[in-house]
Amino acid sequence: MAKKTYRQAISEALFHEMRRDERVIVMGEDVAGGQGGTGQIDAYGGVLGVTKGLIGEFGPERVIDTPITESAIMGAAAGAATQGLRPVAELMFVDFLGVCFDQIYNQAAKFRYMFGGKAVTPLVIRTMIGGGLRAAAQHSQTLYSIFTHIPGLKVVVPSNAYDAKGLLIQAIRDDDPVIFCEHKLLYDTEADVPDEAYTIPFGEAEFTREGDDVTIVAFSRMVHLANQVADKLAKDGIEVEVVDPRTTSPLDEDSIIESVENTGRLVIVDEAPPRCSMAGDIAGLVAREAFGALKAPIEAVTCPHTPVPFSPALEDLYIPSAEKIEAAVRKVMEYKP
Amino acid sequence: MAKKTYRQAISEALFHEMRRDERVIVMGEDVAGGQGGTGQIDAYGGVLGVTKGLIGEFGPERVIDTPITESAIMGAAAGAATQGLRPVAELMFVDFLGVCFDQIYNQAAKFRYMFGGKAVTPLVIRTMIGGGLRAAAQHSQTLYSIFTHIPGLKVVVPSNAYDAKGLLIQAIRDDDPVIFCEHKLLYDTEADVPDEAYTIPFGEAEFTREGDDVTIVAFSRMVHLANQVADKLAKDGIEVEVVDPRTTSPLDEDSIIESVENTGRLVIVDEAPPRCSMAGDIAGLVAREAFGALKAPIEAVTCPHTPVPFSPALEDLYIPSAEKIEAAVRKVMEYKP
Amino acid sequence: MQLSRDDLLEAYRRMRTIRAFEDRIHEEFAAGEIPGFVHLYAGQEACAVGMCMNLDDNDVIGSTHRGHGHCIAKGCDVTGMMHEIFGKADGLCGGKGGSMHIADLDKGMLGANGIVGGNPPLAVGAALAARNLKTGGVAVSFAGDGSSNQGTTFEAMNLAVVLKLPVIFVIENNGYGEGTGVDYAVGCKDIAARAAAFGMPGTHVDGSDFFAVYEASREAVERARAGEGPSAIEMRITRFYGHFEGDPQLYRADDEVETLKRDFDCLKKFRARVTEASLLEADQLNAVDDQVARLIDDAVRTAKAAPYPGPDALERDVYVSYP
Amino acid sequence: MQLSRDDLLEAYRRMRTIRAFEDRIHEEFAAGEIPGFVHLYAGQEACAVGMCMNLDDNDVIGSTHRGHGHCIAKGCDVTGMMHEIFGKADGLCGGKGGSMHIADLDKGMLGANGIVGGNPPLAVGAALAARNLKTGGVAVSFAGDGSSNQGTTFEAMNLAVVLKLPVIFVIENNGYGEGTGVDYAVGCKDIAARAAAFGMPGTHVDGSDFFAVYEASREAVERARAGEGPSAIEMRITRFYGHFEGDPQLYRADDEVETLKRDFDCLKKFRARVTEASLLEADQLNAVDDQVARLIDDAVRTAKAAPYPGPDALERDVYVSYP
Numbered sequence A, B: 001m002a003k004k005t006y007r008q009a010i011s012e013a014l015f016h017e018m019r020r021d022e023r024v025i026v027m028g029e030d031v032a033g034g035q036g037g038t039g040q041i042d043a044y045g046g047v048l049g050v051t052k053g054l055i056g057e058f059g060p061e062r063v064i065d066t067p068i069t070e071s072a073i074m075g076a077a078a079g080a081a082t083q084g085l086r087p088v089a090e091l092m093f094v095d096f097l098g099v100c101f102d103q104i105y106n107q108a109a110k111f112r113y114m115f116g117g118k119a120v121t122p123l124v125i126r127t128m129i130g131g132g133l134r135a136a137a138q139h140s141q142t143l144y145s146i147f148t149h150i151p152g153l154k155v156v157v158p159s160n161a162y163d164a165k166g167l168l169i170q171a172i173r174d175d176d177p178v179i180f181c182e183h184k185l186l187y188d189t190e191a192d193v194p195d196e197a198y199t200i201p202f203g204e205a206e207f208t209r210e211g212d213d214v215t216i217v218a219f220s221r222m223v224h225l226a227n228q229v230a231d232k233l234a235k236d237g238i239e240v241e242v243v244d245p246r247t248t249s250p251l252d253e254d255s256i257i258e259s260v261e262n263t264g265r266l267v268i269v270d271e272a273p274p275r276c277s278m279a280g281d282i283a284g285l286v287a288r289e290a291f292g293a294l295k296a297p298i299e300a301v302t303c304p305h306t307p308v309p310f311s312p313a314l315e316d317l318y319i320p321s322a323e324k325i326e327a328a329v330r331k332v333m334e335y336k337p
Numbered sequence C, D: 001m002q003l004s005r006d007d008l009l010e011a012y013r014r015m016r017t018i019r020a021f022e023d024r025i026h027e028e029f030a031a032g033e034i035p036g037f038v039h040l041y042a043g044q045e046a047c048a049v050g051m052c053m054n055l056d057d058n059d060v061i062g063s064t065h066r067g068h069g070h071c072i073a074k075g076c077d078v079t080g081m082m083h084e085i086f087g088k089a090d091g092l093c094g095g096k097g098g099s100m101h102i103a104d105l106d107k108g109m110l111g112a113n114g115i116v117g118g119n120p121p122l123a124v125g126a127a128l129a130a131r132n133l134k135t136g137g138v139a140v141s142f143a144g145d146g147s148s149n150q151g152t153t154f155e156a157m158n159l160a161v162v163l164k165l166p167v168i169f170v171i172e173n174n175g176y177g178e179g180t181g182v183d184y185a186v187g188c189k190d191i192a193a194r195a196a197a198f199g200m201p202g203t204h205v206d207g208s209d210f211f212a213v214y215e216a217s218r219e220a221v222e223r224a225r226a227g228e229g230p231s232a233i234e235m236r237i238t239r240f241y242g243h244f245e246g247d248p249q250l251y252r253a254d255d256e257v258e259t260l261k262r263d264f265d266c267l268k269k270f271r272a273r274v275t276e277a278s279l280l281e282a283d284q285l286n287a288v289d290d291q292v293a294r295l296i297d298d299a300v301r302t303a304k305a306a307p308y309p310g311p312d313a314l315e316r317d318v319y320v321s322y323p
């Protein structure tokens, strides 16, 4: 199997599905990126090149460059989805949800329920999350907890290229609105990715490390840090189990509970501010469902309750680090009642 | 002290502060509600009559009816706040945050931090939350967890008329952006409310019942249900302590921890879907900070993970009820390790 | 003018049905029989019907909080609607949507909408689907004068022009958004011209004149079907009831509604026109009135008797994949 | 024309400062010295300066992701800006904002903005404050052609007209939003006319002609100060660099930028005009060039040497009340 980047994996998923099903379309700002210019029409292929090549193969009716108009993009994609298309709409940075959120959470997410089970809205919103590019407060947020809060949405947070491809294909074939969160710092990371199409079901966590002492539940890029910490601590005899839920909604509650029932200790790693986020969400689940197994307080490693700072010096402190994760693991290991 | 409704209490707070400080303005849709019509100019005074009378006393330069244009309302209020006004902007229903959220969370909330501590944005956003009016999926949400997630915002959820007045005056005098969440079903509830102005500091919980067996943390209208349950269970010898945090951000963590350290049992009551909400937030806090004191799993009584249904028959099942709260309390009381 | 007598009778039936539906809901609401927020369409019938007479089930409309008229004009089942408004299990949305969220996708009715400015982007999407799937269909977004100030409406217009989609923006200017008058809230004097500035034809018509609405709509729909892109129609009209049921309407002069009912009633005008031109007989129209009255009576009677949804409905139908 | 020679020299200084600032950042970025996303304003100088020569510290501007030029034109400290862009503790925002969030409220600079369409509502608010507090100030919203399609921009325009506020909407039409051409993305042919349809005067000017920009701006500012309400100016201009630093600009024909630099350079045009009319001497202008070059050199040198913010800065200044 060939090594491919996260970027390639996502691109492949789009090519596969657009070939397979005419109803799949891609729309967003600069998904081709040269319409109306004096140069090439596929100039960008998405600001980070993920959708490059699509317009060449599928044409401008299926690969639709839009004005800068997120409400209209999301609304049009949602409306089109109810009428038989399967749009993959791009919200360039998740930070922009504020200008279009209504179309996502009051419209697309609620159609099925409000309309008594009659609507089918197979919409995928691809969006970039996360810090690390020094992109500052309005281009570095994760915000998936906000989507996770909303009934009717599914939320996918792939941590590696293999998952990204399988989960995106699943998302496109799925009949519900799906928010597909791509972490900016993962685009160049590689994994073994099959050439053919495959799907990964939603709500099935992956155990990226197995261990009996502590469970770490981590999301998106944080899975890599958790794995590093697990590898490091293994040398000290601490066996860390790392659970990557892969989707925050639906959430594979059983895997998390099962793991904590075995280890008795939990650290949650979430690249987001701490309030009303996945950190509390998982803690709440475990404190309710696996309370009897808990041997130590539930620790969380999150960002602080601040906007994302620009300066590299501060952003490095802002994002959870392997050191902080290790400290949290050691803390729960050392806890004495 | 006179009994006054929640509606009157909020109205009094606005009159007080507008008299006291010329910089305080009120703006929103139909805050007067007759501009450009053929009848009275103060026709509505807010769709539920809360701002009635203001335009008569303070005139249309300070009580500003706007078009239906939430992004412009919130943005203009935020911009004006940076320039020395102290706007109280109305977001009629919190459900409408989706058409204006950017101006709140990417702009107003982040100015101070992004601009290195230089901006001061004394903005209050008054908004209606909650179910019970059969107003269906797009007019019945609570959504305060979304605001709570955002660093830079303060979030107030008054449960009674007395608190509403004191917290709103505090909000208006506060130099940070504040989301002030009024529960629709509370407007006609009464409490003793002094005629004069007073403030209630943010981040100070109120213990509405005291008890040693179980802690209930409840928000907004849910405090009333929790109190009812506490009163009922007292007769069965179960002593319930009810904590009303009054603000979700900042959160009075100490009071919650202190209470749970005493009772060892916690039930959270939150009129919201369960994911990434205050229920998990409080559970996470306690499972980390008061773990050693916990004698039972942390239970939460929330809405289900569904949009708010219209039919009275379903909405009554949707919103947490006294019965469900009582059952949760009994469950944690009966827990055997 | 391309309407047959049958068409005219059908148009009248739909308008009368809307009026009777709304008048009756007004009564039932006042009697405390109907839960929730209800916004009535009475007075605006010619707008919805004049447009929808140009559409079939293949075409899609997006609607507003004031959606009953659009639903009926587009062919939604009236009994199912009434049951829905009463919150009953066999309502058009299983009782989960209510007045503000009635939808029937089989009829091309993409939902009433509780969010002002909510539907225009969705209608653009429906038009996009029609284009890509080559259904031959068009989409119509109904919005109010108030809604015409919402950013989503403008974005939808611009995107429709850029992609040259078969969508028509109908702005029903009934003079008010809640209690705020249009002259106050709309910065310019002419909503149609504002739409036109987005790069599409924009016209206005007397919304109480069914024939004017029908004609303007026909042109817009033909244009859209021919692949010539979007257009906008401002329909100047009035509402006979308050913004919502229970609204004391203090923002209106005492005699405003009286006068409007006298001079600006689309049903009266339609009746006069078709009888004077001997296109239809008064008897025919009266017969329709009677049929409609019975239909509404029956709908209310069965709605009151029908059962509420059971507890199992609460968590059903949030997702397609786990019902 | 009301500009003194000193004014002209000052205008030139600001334009030259912007150009030199941006040219230098282009180099430093390429050398890997600057973190984050950077969007350069080179080529558009006359727009910001032509407008801001009409403003003082009492007036407020709102800016965009491409904000350096607006900042400099409005009088922000250039050294503080450079330090900010390098992420240093003594930057204008303590290193927390960076290129996309430079602000200086004392100078009436309400912030660059990472959100396209983010600032127009804010500028309306600043104008509202000016009106209510009777400061005599006006507000200016700078936006791009791309931003002119965002719903927030339209809403801001409408609200400004409704409240008749002293705000000016400047649309810098540089032909592209990222890689997408304005002829594709803007549904109509004329952005100024679209603004005008919201009920305010709208004009367009050649944005590379400082004098044309200055005049149009002067009229708009006078109008606003006189309490006559908002207006809009579309400034047609180009950018000399890519959308962001690192952009290969494949959407542009090979010679596009060359041609534009030759025929459409506001600095060249300004120089020619003022020297030909004997308003300023070439020597005077050259002296400014030298001073500016030194200023920028120093700013970069000190920025590189300056310390990053310490860990204590991380959680500071989220709220006023708990610092």
Ligand SMILES: Cc1ncc(C[n+]2csc(CCOP(=O)(O)OP(=O)(O)O)c2C)c(N)n1
Pocket: B029, B068, B070, B092, B096, B099, C064, C065, C066, C114, C115, C116, C117, C143, C144, C145, C146, C147, C148, C174, C176, C177, C178, C243
């Ligand atoms: C985003 C949003 N803002 C505000 C409201 C509250 N609201 C409901 S209807 C309405 C007035 C709408 O006016 P218009 O578009 O003219 O429609 P009409 O009621 O006259 O039919 C308002 C402000 C809402 N539902 N959604």
Ligand SMILES: Cc1ncc(C[n+]2csc(CCOP(=O)(O)OP(=O)(O)O)c2C)c(N)n1
Pocket: A029, A068, A070, A092, A096, A099, D065, D066, D114, D115, D116, D117, D143, D144, D145, D146, D147, D148, D174, D176, D177, D178, D243
């Ligand atoms: C809401 C939002 N959508 C998209 C973007 C990404 N983006 C940044 S700049 C830009 C292009 C802006 O074009 P224009 O307004 O013409 O300004 P210019 O870059 O030409 O100065 C885009 C799409 C953003 N920052 N914010």
Ligand SMILES: [Mg+2]
Pocket: C144, C145, C146, C172, C173, C174, C175, C176, C177, C178
């Ligand atoms: Mg109206």
Ligand SMILES: [Mg+2]
Pocket: D144, D145, D146, D172, D173, D174, D175, D176, D177, D178
């Ligand atoms: Mg541009």
